Amino acid sequence: MKKVYIIGLGIGNLSYMHNKAKETIRACDCLIGAKRMLKDFIVSGKQVYESSNAESICNYIAQGDCKTYGILVSGDSGFYSLSKKVTKTLETYEDIQLENIPAISSLQYFSSKLNIPWDDVKYVSAHGRNLNIVSNIIFNKKIFILTSGDFGPDSICQTLTSKGLGHLNVSVGENLSYDDERIVEDEARVIAEMSFDGLSVMIVHNDDYISADEAYRSIKDDEFVTGKAPMTKSEVRTVSVGKLNLKSDYTVYDIGSGTGSVSVEAALKLYNGTLYAIEKDDEAVSLIKKNIEKFKTYNVEIIRGTAPEAIQDLPKPDACFIGGSSGNMDEIINAVLKKNPNVNVVINTITLQSLNEAINCMEEYGFKDVEIVSVAVAKSKKMGKYDLMIGQNPIYIINGKGSDVL
Template sequence: MCRVIVFAGTTEGRKLSAFLEERQIPAMICVATEYGESVLEEYAQLEVHRGRMDQEDMRKLFEEKRPEVVIDATHPYAVEVTKNIRTACEKGGRTYIRVVRKSEEYKKYGKNIYVDSAAEAARYLSGTAGNIFLTTGSKELGAFTEIPDYEERVYARVLPAPEIISVCAKLGIRGKHVICMQGPFSEALNEAMFAQCHAAYVVTKESGTAGGFREKEQAAEQLGIPLVIIGRPKKEEGLSLEQCKEMLEKQFQKETDGRTKEMRNQSEKGRRRRVSLVGIGMGSAETMTGEASRICREADLLIGAKRMTEAVRQEGQQIFCAYRAEEILEYIKEHPQYENVAVVLSGDVGFFSGAKDFLGHVKEQEENLEVRVIPGISSLVYFCAKLHVPWEKVKAISAHGREEGLVSGVREHPMVFALAGGKNQIAELCKRLTAYGFGDCEIAVGERLSYPEERIFQGNVREFCELETDSLAVFLIWNRRAERREVVCGIPDEQFCRGKVPMTKEEVRSISISKLRLWKDAVIYDVGAGTGSVAVEMALQAPDGVVYAVEKNEEAVALLGENRVAFAVDHLKIVHGKAPEALENLPAPTHVFLGGSSGNLKEILDIVRKKNKAVRVVINAITLETVTEALTYLKEQEISGAEVVSVQTARAREVGRYHMMTGQNPVYVISFGGERQEG
């Protein structure tokens, strides 16, 4: 049984096909070409008829299928086809619905030339010189063969179908003069193609929003090229796409056993609404994948940051500007009329993207949504391709809101890529890198990637300390002297700046840090940090984390700063103050090293365990009083699984021709806690 027949081959036809498939309304979709059939392959429940039909063929089809409604969603210029469909419906007593496009007035561009037909356009162009870029489709090509030297002057942009390429060849339009592509075409792509062909004139039909007229006109205006416009054959009457959907929904509500009503009410047992998280690349339509373009084009609603929605929006398409997952989900929930939603995201969905947050919230809320994730081209991949650099060994980080990771990344990796935000951020990052000794590293900066105004420039880091960039910028840094750092701790004592401040010795430091069992992304307190020898080693062990070195002594604070720069650990934060007061405003720690408590051991342990009950703690105690205080605390708090290790080391020193061992003070290493929390 076939309730609806749709004559498609247009954007409106594809959207109606998706609508009928989702509503499970039995329908047949008629297209003229193999290409038209291929774009409907995903609609498994619809019957597809391929091939051109005359009026009699249509009448026989209607008699066989007996549809209740015949919808004409063919191109505005398919005058003969529309006439045949209407007449066949009248003869067979079928309900005929014409879907019409919104036709807009375009009066801004002063070089528009209006003609009534393709033949008139050809006559006008016969009296001109220069290349002609045709965007009128294959059916009208024959008219332009009347132009003198058309084989050399005419460039035709047509659909990538074998039968269409054959038509072009028979007319004498071959080779580079045939451009086979499927739209939509952005203004930037149109502009690039017009310029590549050295077009002196562009010919188009007044095809409305869905036909991409606006983008063609704007591209022609940018290049100062006259636009020859073939006006609509006549003013059509009919329903808009949305009106047609409403009509179908009302007419078939009962016949589909209440499915439509159920869908509209978003019953928990009803059809799941579709939400696509779409990576759209850097921003220009040319760097979007074909799948991403199609999904955005067919969406009922686009959601995303303003730059992203503007990059993909078609005229008349509904948008909601937002980037927070909670806000997006709330809007989708409150607007059930949108059943096919595209959330557009910059770059790729797996590269510092909001997709992760969104997916987490969907799972938590168990929304009645079918969520798809559509990958895109990330700025990392695009930028490295521009620089002819394989990206497989590039360390990628984000400088958005966290600049500290950059220095660690550059210290340890030969190539580091980062996303920047704000026109002065790259300059500030270059100043930071220069201060930490990386001013001679090479850097490449890219801004407005994929857009016509794209810029890429290279130099040394110190040369870009005053650089001002566009807010859409990325950079790649080469450190030819990146460290091959040892994976164990135990930096020799003499490598630290120490002055007269006491320092935890190398052997004790190694054991203590080993007992901490650090994570790469740990949040660490070093209380009583002294010169920072332990803090520096912990920062090197946790390159993706942060170390807060708390110290009350001014001389020690100065030495901490020197050692932070010497070892290039900018994620080591110096807190000048006395614990426990200095810990109040710090984030919850995952690990705490207590090298000195100034008699406040209990208070310090209370506050860190209040912030994180599962914190991993290592205490270095030299005096027996401190050992007693620590053990008493463990007993009072009923902390089990604690370890107490007594460490006493001795180092050889030369006395004449002999080596004598010099003993160090014994140190008690007390450790406990450290259950890693989920999430």
């Protein structure tokens, strides 16, 4: 039976390592890890294997003849660590007994330096991940970020500043626990102009974050900033957004956004996603901007133009709402399906001609689970002592899921 220890080395400075980790390292026959992990522990007679690739490490141990192996990982073995992949593989071997030994993580250390608790911090990593930084920040009061060379503190703060979030307070930690440790606290717009080591950490503080409860309510029409641009009314908007079958990390198009009411209500459900509001009218674009600011939905990107041309350079959508097509419905649906053949599409129409066009498009492009809903809403209005029901125009909501026809 082989014994494998995955040993967290902690924040970096060895004085922060606990005795259990040091004793285990001394007892191991073979030490495994990246060069910077191994450099302080190489001694005569101890076998060493330099690698940070989970598959290579597991194969090496499976084929090796040592009795005890120590895999050295940075930080805590349970916090964005190589341990996750290694543990999953080695647990399948009957002749290997596995134990993880924890350590101080960068989140713990940095929070202690800032004298703040970390039990209410949302944490994410930019290491090899497609991180939606804006959505993560607007929905959380405090968010801890493990930055990367391509997505460092300055780059992240530049993104925040461009989205109107440059006023947020940010704390950055560089070379934590070492003699050249550097901790900077300032507004995002200031930190955007600084330079940092790629492998830094940061905490963004957002006291004006969006509560998760906002996603569960239906927004009243009079809460929106309105003008002459069309707006999808509350009851129809609730049904339409529901038919999009959103998940928190979706990429969503709102084509013909008008005032942005659908964009805002959908964006409040995208904790890790992005919504693209496509609108050609200047006045409507101005209203969308005002409603984004009012509801703090900075995960909405406004695309000024007419679809399908305006969506050509956008990432593929998981869901698409079409509130206005400018006579280009067929071309829009064709373009959306080319980006994602399995996209979920919801179309709102008022006229029978547009309804017929939408149905024909669904049939032509082989949409699955097509559903047509007619919504007729009447709302009460006070007339003296009486309440009268005032009818609104009926709306047709057509939705379906794309197939692999294209």
